[in-house]
Amino acid sequence: MKRLVFLDESVRLIFHAVLVGSIYLLFVGHNQPGGGFVAGLVAGAAMSLRYLVGGLAEVRRISRFQPWTIMALGVAISTSTALAPLSRGHSIMASMSTSFDLPLLGHIYASTTLPFDIGVYMVVVGLVFMVFEAFGEDPDAEADEVPEADEEGATR
Amino acid sequence: MHGAIAAVLFPSGAHLGRKSFIVAAVAPLSALIWLCIQLPDIVEGRVITQHLSWVPQLGLSVDLRLDGFGALMMLLITLIGVVVCGYSAAYFSPTSPGLGRCAGLLVAFAAAMLVVVLSDNLFLLATAWELTSITSYLLIGNDHTKVKARAAALQALLITALGGLAMLAGFVLIGQAAGTYRLSAILASPPTGGTVSVGLALVLIGAFTKSAQYPFHSWLPGAMAAPTPISAYLHSATMVKAGVYLVGRFAPAFATVTIWRPLVLGVGATTMVLGGLRAMRQHDLKLLLAFGTVSQLGFLIVLFGAGTPEATAAGCVMLLAHALFKATLFMVVGALDRRTGTRDLRRIPVLGREWLGVKIAAVAAAASMAGVPLLLGFIGKEAGLDALGHAGFGASGWVIAAIVAGSALTVAYSVRFVWGMFGGGSLVSERNDPDRAPRLEFLVPVAVLAGIGIVLGVAPALANGLVEVASTALDPAAPAAHLAIWHGANLALALSAVALAGGTMLFLVRDRIEPVLAVGGRVPSGAAVYTRLLRGTNNAATVTTSVIQNGSLPLYAGVTLATAAVVPGAFLVSRAAWPGFPRFVEHWAQLPVVIAILGAAVAAAVVRRRFSAALFLGTTGYAMAGLFVVQGAPDLALTQVAIETLSTVLFVLVLRRLPDRFERTSSNRRRALRLVVSGLVGVLVFTFAIVSRANRDAVPVSTEMIARSLPEAHGRNVVNVILVDIRGFDTMGEITVLTAAGIGAVALARAGKRRRSSREVAS
Numbered sequence: 001m002k003r004l005v006f007l008d009e010s011v012r013l014i015f016h017a018v019l020v021g022s023i024y025l026l027f028v029g030h031n032q033p034g035g036g037f038v039a040g041l042v043a044g045a046a047m048s049l050r051y052l053v054g055g056l057a058e059v060r061r062i063s064r065f066q067p068w069t070i071m072a073l074g075v076a077i078s079t080s081t082a083l084a085p086l087s088r089g090h091s092i093m094a095s096m097s098t099s100f101d102l103p104l105l106g107h108i109y110a111s112t113t114l115p116f117d118i119g120v121y122m123v124v125v126g127l128v129f130m131v132f133e134a135f136g137e138d139p140d141a142e143a144d145e146v147p148e149a150d151e152e153g154a155t156r
Numbered sequence: 157m158h159g160a161i162a163a164v165l166f167p168s169g170a171h172l173g174r175k176s177f178i179v180a181a182v183a184p185l186s187a188l189i190w191l192c193i194q195l196p197d198i199v200e201g202r203v204i205t206q207h208l209s210w211v212p213q214l215g216l217s218v219d220l221r222l223d224g225f226g227a228l229m230m231l232l233i234t235l236i237g238v239v240v241c242g243y244s245a246a247y248f249s250p251t252s253p254g255l256g257r258c259a260g261l262l263v264a265f266a267a268a269m270l271v272v273v274l275s276d277n278l279f280l281l282a283t284a285w286e287l288t289s290i291t292s293y294l295l296i297g298n299d300h301t302k303v304k305a306r307a308a309a310l311q312a313l314l315i316t317a318l319g320g321l322a323m324l325a326g327f328v329l330i331g332q333a334a335g336t337y338r339l340s341a342i343l344a345s346p347p348t349g350g351t352v353s354v355g356l357a358l359v360l361i362g363a364f365t366k367s368a369q370y371p372f373h374s375w376l377p378g379a380m381a382a383p384t385p386i387s388a389y390l391h392s393a394t395m396v397k398a399g400v401y402l403v404g405r406f407a408p409a410f411a412t413v414t415i416w417r418p419l420v421l422g423v424g425a426t427t428m429v430l431g432g433l434r435a436m437r438q439h440d441l442k443l444l445l446a447f448g449t450v451s452q453l454g455f456l457i458v459l460f461g462a463g464t465p466e467a468t469a470a471g472c473v474m475l476l477a478h479a480l481f482k483a484t485l486f487m488v489v490g491a492l493d494r495r496t497g498t499r500d501l502r503r504i505p506v507l508g509r510e511w512l513g514v515k516i517a518a519v520a521a522a523a524s525m526a527g528v529p530l531l532l533g534f535i536g537k538e539a540g541l542d543a544l545g546h547a548g549f550g551a552s553g554w555v556i557a558a559i560v561a562g563s564a565l566t567v568a569y570s571v572r573f574v575w576g577m578f579g580g581g582s583l584v585s586e587r588n589d590p591d592r593a594p595r596l597e598f599l600v601p602v603a604v605l606a607g608i609g610i611v612l613g614v615a616p617a618l619a620n621g622l623v624e625v626a627s628t629a630l631d632p633a634a635p636a637a638h639l640a641i642w643h644g645a646n647l648a649l650a651l652s653a654v655a656l657a658g659g660t661m662l663f664l665v666r667d668r669i670e671p672v673l674a675v676g677g678r679v680p681s682g683a684a685v686y687t688r689l690l691r692g693t694n695n696a697a698t699v700t701t702s703v704i705q706n707g708s709l710p711l712y713a714g715v716t717l718a719t720a721a722v723v724p725g726a727f728l729v730s731r732a733a734w735p736g737f738p739r740f741v742e743h744w745a746q747l748p749v750v751i752a753i754l755g756a757a758v759a760a761a762v763v764r765r766r767f768s769a770a771l772f773l774g775t776t777g778y779a780m781a782g783l784f785v786v787q788g789a790p791d792l793a794l795t796q797v798a799i800e801t802l803s804t805v806l807f808v809l810v811l812r813r814l815p816d817r818f819e820r821t822s823s824n825r826r827r828a829l830r831l832v833v834s835g836l837v838g839v840l841v842f843t844f845a846i847v848s849r850a851n852r853d854a855v856p857v858s859t860e861m862i863a864r865s866l867p868e869a870h871g872r873n874v875v876n877v878i879l880v881d882i883r884g885f886d887t888m889g890e891i892t893v894l895t896a897a898g899i900g901a902v903a904l905a906r907a908g909k910r911r912r913s914s915r916e917v918a919s
Contacts, residue, residue: 025794033791035876041798048805068902071895082888116884117876123891128802130898134905135809 011053018046026121027114036117040124047128056136059129067133071126078119081112184237184266191230198227199621203629205276221276221340224625228472229273229401231622232479236393237266239601243487244385246597247494258298262389265291269394273401278327278337282320285366288395289316295390296382308378311686315365315375323362323402329355339405346409353415359406360419367399367453370427374686377446384490387442392449392482397475400453404460404471408631411463420461425558427454432565436666441489441499441576445482448525448569451562452478458555459540466543469627474536476619477524480609481533484521484602485573488514491598492577501576513599517606519574524609526570526659527563527652531613534652537563542648560655567659568666575663714830717837725840728847735847745786752779764817770807774800791875 022042029035050058063070194204204222222230241262248255268291271284290313297309331337333347333355346352363369368376379391390396403420410416431451438444456478459471491514493499496507507515524533544556612619662669741747753776760772777800784793879887 029876033794035791035879037879038791038795038798041795041802045798045801045805048802051805068895068899071898075892075895078888078891082884113877113884116887117879120879120887120891123895127894127898130902131802131806131809134902135806 008053011049015046015049018049019043022046022121026117029117030113036120037124040121040128043121043125044128047125047132051132051136056132059132059136063129067126067129069126070129071123074119074122074124074126076119077122078116081116081119084112181238181241184234184241184263187230187266187270188234188238191227191234194222195227195622198222198224199625217277218280219276219338220271220274222274224622224627224629225401225404225472226273226629228476228622228626229397230270232397232476233266233269233273233394236389236479236483236605237262239483239604240385240389240393240487243388243490243598243601244383247385247490248383258295258383258386261291261295261298262386265295265390265395269398272398276339278331278339278342281339282324282327285323285362285398286317286320288390288398289313289320289366292316292379292390292395295386296379298383298386299381302381305381308375308381312375312379314690315372315686319362319365319372321362322358322365326355326358326360326362329358343405343409348413352410353413356406356410356413357415357419359402363399363402363457364423365399366402367396367457368427368450369399369423369454369457370430371685373427373431373450376450377443380440380442380446384442384486384493387446388483388486388490392445392486393479396449396453397456397479400456400460400471400475403457404468404630407460407463408465408468408633411461416463417461421458421555424454424457424461425555425562427451428458428562429454429558429565432562432569435569436565436572436662439500439502441492441501441504441573442486444501444569444573444576445485445489448566448573449482451566452482452525455540455559455562458559459543462544462555463631464543464546465627465631465633466546467540468631469623470536470539470543472623472626472630473532473539473619476612476623477532477536477609480605480612481521481524484517484605484609485525487598487602487605488518488521488577491602494598501572504576507578514602515577517599517602518577520606520610522570522574524613526567527655529652530610532609532616532619533613535613535616537655538648538652541651542646545647545651556651560651560658563652563655564658564662567656568662571660571663572666710830714833718833721833721837721840724844725836728840728844735849738846738849743786746783749779749782749786753783766811766814766816766818767808769818770804770811773807774804777803 022039024039025034025042026036026039027034029039047059047062050062054061065073198204206218206220241259244259244262248258265288268284268287272281272288275281275284293309293313296312297306299305327337329351330342330347333349333352334342334345335347336342365372376391376396380387382391407416407420428451431447431449431454435444435447435451438447456471456474459467459474462468489499492504496504498504520531524531527534527537541556541559544559756772756775756779760769760776763769763772777796781793781796781800784790784796
């Protein structure tokens with residue numbers, strides 16, 4: 001694939017900025033517009049930029065993990081957050097929270113809803129990754145794949 | 157309480173190969189040690205309970221209750237679990253695939269099985285019950301490259317899982333009638349009435365399928381496709397006992413319900429005789445044992461199902477005895493199979509001196525199965541015959557006759573097993589090869605279980621305490637256990653003698669009565685029905701799919717949209733009043749945004765290229781986000797933008813596979829129809845939006861959620877609070893479904909790719 005240096009470089013620049021933005025959205029989500037779902041979608045949009053630049057190979061370079069690993073981890077985090085209160089004798093999904101002061105960062109408020117939201121974030125990110133994995137152009141596949149698919153489509 | 161420990165071990169066995177079974181043994185071993193520590197207390201009648209709140213709003217909770225009978229079952233599960241794990245380490249060759257998975261599944265199964273016998277909540281019991289079905293399915297299909305193993309696994313899963321569903325329905329009926337789902341509470345004051353009878357019948361179907369009773373027995377012989385240690389553990393000693401366990405729990409409380417005794421005793425006795433007949437005709441020693449298990453399970457169902465205190469006590473002895481001898485015999489067959497390469501009794505060579513230890517254990521176990529005096533099997537059978545002889549219900553004579561006949565057959569196939577193992581039926585005359593001697597690792601587990609059987613047979617008083625507490629846990633009226641070798645010359649002894657003599661006779665004249673034995677194979681069984689049903693379901697699915705899923709996307713979309721428009725639309729026209737148009741423009745910034753939306757929408761509809769249409773569709777979405785901003789909903793706008801971006805990307809990815817331009821093949825009539833449907837949808841959505849705003853008669857839930865979100869969930873973003881807190885449970889379900897759907901979609905998409913590339917290779 002022919003690559004444009006300008007596009008390459010600007011995406012490289014933007015990608016991480018957008019990721020940081022998505023993580024910001026994830027953390028402020030409880031009080032301001034944002035949250036795990038939206039943040040995951042934003043991160044997914046950043047991934048689609050990478051896809052534009054270098055196809056599936058470029059997307060795969062983002063993470064060492066397989067998309068289903070990310071999704072499974074996300075589900076595991078959310079589910080175990082939901083189950084955690086059981087061990088303290090609360091009912092399932094009961095949210096627990098605490099707040100404390102940290103130097104430099106100021107007053108911090110932490111709640112179990114945050115790890116739950118992180119799980120949601122990971123599922124969404126994993127899903128987007130998976131979409132590329134499933135429908136993206138596979139560099140390993142043969143080039144004549146597309147015309148053949150065309151024929152199949154036309155018979156409908 | 158110990159299920160958790162076992163479950164933790166599951167993933168750890170992944171890369172250890174044969175050693176993983178040693179690791180796996182730790183789980184049942186720890187439970188066994190724990191049980192041994194608790195045992196003195198339990199024998200004194202103490203009941204250990206544990207309660208864990210699950211979803212209190214729905215009345216779901218995890219209730220575990222360890223009483224005498226539970227302790228007996230737990231003893232079997234853990235003891236045989238330890239032995240089988242040790243044996244597996246020797247049985248599997250280091251190179252056989254999926255060992256870690258196999259060991260992990262074995263531990264997971266043990267955990268599920270423990271929950272079945274310890275659960276005091278019917279829902280928990282049903283869940284664990286289905287888990288045992290699933291682990292059994294995976295273990296039978298362990299060698300997933302064999303078609304036969306997969307088919308057998310599927311059959312076992314379908315039959316036992318469907319039975320489990322019937323049982324769940326039965327639980328609900330009984331639980332509703334009793335007003336509680338606590339097993340101990342229901343059994344203490346059993347509900348009565350017509351629904352209870354129906355519920356009991358459903359529960360019994362579950363028990364019969366699990367315990368391989370006629371006519372559902374066909375899955376158990378098929379399950380012998382599993383590796384032999386698995387068969388020894390699941391399909392003889394523990395899992396198939398789940399049905400017996402359930403019958404044992406329910407019998408004292410419900411035996412007087414009209415349908416109970418005819419159903420349970422009839423099915424149990426039939427199974428016992430038919431299983432015995434089939435066992436006589438098997439050449440594969442493992443299948444012989446499998447049919448023997450079917451037969452013995454029938455006997456156990458009869459004993460527990462009779463519901464009299466004495467029969468229950470006898471059932472407890474027989475349960476223990478059966479687990480001990482059947483697991484031993486299975487492991488003997490496994491050792492034979494591994495070391496001589498066959499388990500067909502026509503091919504087993506005459507075994508040399510090295511096999512002496514295994515032979516002694518096998519003979520002891522087979523003799524116990526046959527009910528020879530001085531062994532535990534004899535004591536159990538004796539007590540059972542005695543109890544049924546004194547049982548005060550009608551037709552007990554028939555049941556006894558069936559049991560004596562079944563016992564005679566049991567004797568006959570036990571003799572046949574030993575005869576076959578000693579090479580009596582061997583057609584090969586090759587000398588035994590010394591390197592094929594059984595290793596010590598094979599001998600030890602076999603000897604341990606056979607040894608326990610012998611010790612308890614000679615000194616049955618050792619088991620008195622456990623048996624007594626187990627039977628009183630089921631039925632408080634159970635007599636004090638007085639297990640002894642010699643009960644005096646009574647009817648039961650005479651019947652035992654008849655069975656032993658008759659069985660020996662049957663074995664000696666087996667060739668001459670071949671046609672009679674063959675009857676057992678010809679009795680219509682569930683297997684044929686199962687095959688026909690499965691084929692029928694497949695055919696029906698093919699037909700329905702070709703009608704409903706004809707592959708035309710426009711048709712799918714048309715039907716879905718038309719339904720979505722017409723159903724609420726009909727309601728709208730018949731019920732709601734028209735509130736009049738709202739103000740046309742509320743803010744000047746709305747105007748340009750709406751113009752953009754309209755323009756893009758029209759363009760998307762008329763444009764000829766798919767790619768451009770997708771882009772225009774994206775434009776409407778972005779413009780919609782703009783509208784949200786104008787209305788003061790930035791979070792909504794944010795979500796809309798993100799989704800729109802991603803769906804456009806998705807469109808582009810999928811469009812690569814479709815023709816660039818829309819086809820113009822559709823006729824004018826069809827185009828008109830599409831126009832009508834789209835118009836209808838548009839008009840109705842518009843009206844619906846306006847009318848539903850004006851027709852609200854309850855306070856919207858959002859009011860309460862907004863009010864509660866800051867003080868209770870400490871969040872100012874209400875949408876997010878709803879997602880992660882107030883409706884967090886829904887979100888959890890959603891992400892799980894999303895993950896499953898995503899993995900499925902990738903599997904489908906990749907399968908298509910792989911097929912194409914393999915075709916390229918072929919051409």
